[in-house]
Amino acid sequence: GDGGGSGRKKPNILITGTPGTGKTTTSSLLADAAQLRHINVGDLVKQKNLHDGWDEDLQCHVVDEDLVCDELEDMMEEGGNIVDYHGCDFFPERWFDCVVVLRTDNPILYDRLSNRGYTGSKLSNNIECEIFQVLLEEAKASYPENIVVALQSDSIEDMSKNVETLVDWVRRWSPAS
Ligand code: ADP
Ligand code: MN
Known part of the structure; x- marks a missing residue:
């Protein structure tokens, strides 16, 4: 990465993927190892009320995307965020120097989401999301x-390798001249 002329001194990384693929665990390890700021958007939405209520069907907050972007803008401009x-x-688009999409095989993801207490359509919707590579297509x-x-x-082992790969990438990243 060349920083895209953004003026950031440290890169911004987006870690996305279907729920249960390991975004939060991976982000947390990477943040420690590469000294970056971990921003868990779901937690931030709850803490700062960046939503318009609760969606009963989807069993999740209706995120106010404009409020989320306003909340993050200054930190993103500064750089060094996951x-x-x-x-x-x-x-x-200009916020990110790297977009990571985590992927998990279905039986494994199924177990993780079941352990998290997901059942019924909430479980099957997320499994389908992974089967149809929704986040990968969205990222592309x-x-x-x-x-x-x-x-x-x-x-x-996958997680350790992924963190290692990303730490290396962060070390090699330099801002555009
Ligand atoms: P997400 O933030 O994408 O929803 P989490 O990081 O919360 O996912 O991980 C969900 C669960 O799966 C946690 O219990 C976590 O420890 C486990 N997990 C995540 N990634 C892996 C992995 N690569 N190998 C083994 N367990 C994992
Ligand atoms: Mn998470």
Whole structure:
């Protein structure tokens, strides 16, 4: 990455993927290892009330995407952030130097989401989301091809390798001159 002339001294990374693929765990490890700020968008939405209520069908908050972007703008301009969210099409393209899409094999994802207490349509919707590669397609449609990377996240070994790969990438990244 060349920083795209953004003026950032540290890169911004988006970690996206279907719920349960390991975004929060991976982001947290990467934030520690590469000294970046971990922004869990779901938590931020709850803490700062960046939503318009609760969607009963989908069993989740109706996120106010404009409020989320306003809230993040200054930090993103500064750089050095890991944004952790199960969506990626409403952030400004200019924010990110790297977009990581985590992927998990279905039986493994099924177990993780069941353990999290997901059942019924909430469980099957998320499993379908992974089968149809919704987040990968969304990332490819929203960001330049050369900054989007899909990483498998089935095992602890996968996670360690992914963190290592990303730490290396952060170390090699330099701002555009
Ligand atoms: P997300 O933030 O994408 O919803 P989490 O990071 O909360 O996912 O992970 C969901 C669960 O799956 C957690 O219990 C986590 O420890 C486990 N997990 C995530 N990624 C992996 C992995 N690559 N290998 C083994 N367990 C994982
Ligand atoms: Mn999470």
